[in-house]
Amino acid sequence: MITQYRTGELVKGIGIYRTSFIWPGSGICLPGIGIFIHKAVTGVHYDRMVQHEFGHFLDYLSGYGGDRKKLLGSYLLGFYLLIGLPSLLNLTPVFRLLSAFRGDHRTFWTELRANSLAA
DSSP states (O other): OOOOTTTEEEETEEEEESSSSSSSTTTEEEEEEEEEETTTHHHHHHHHHHHHHHHHHHHHHHHOOOOOBBBTTTTHHHHIIIIIHHHHHSSSSTGGGGGGGGGGGGGGGHHHHHHHHOO
């Protein structure tokens, strides 16, 4: 089933937006702001990407098995620094040289975690 959300549509607590301001074929979840999917992503790939990015949002809301991340008293800061930043660094060539950020992005722990939560 193809569910093309309208830009700005609120889905279970977070807005879905289409944009050309991110890497082509990519998506990003920014809790407190929204889920952004590149405009070129369509069809079943779009649905899968929205579902995956929604998994990151669920990670922010409750964590995996209740292990919601909190840093300096903030769940938002905890998500961005303990989940979002490692995910971003895994995409960065220089940081991928470090063992903590090595590996394919699709099998990086933050991405597997999002997929599991979104399933």
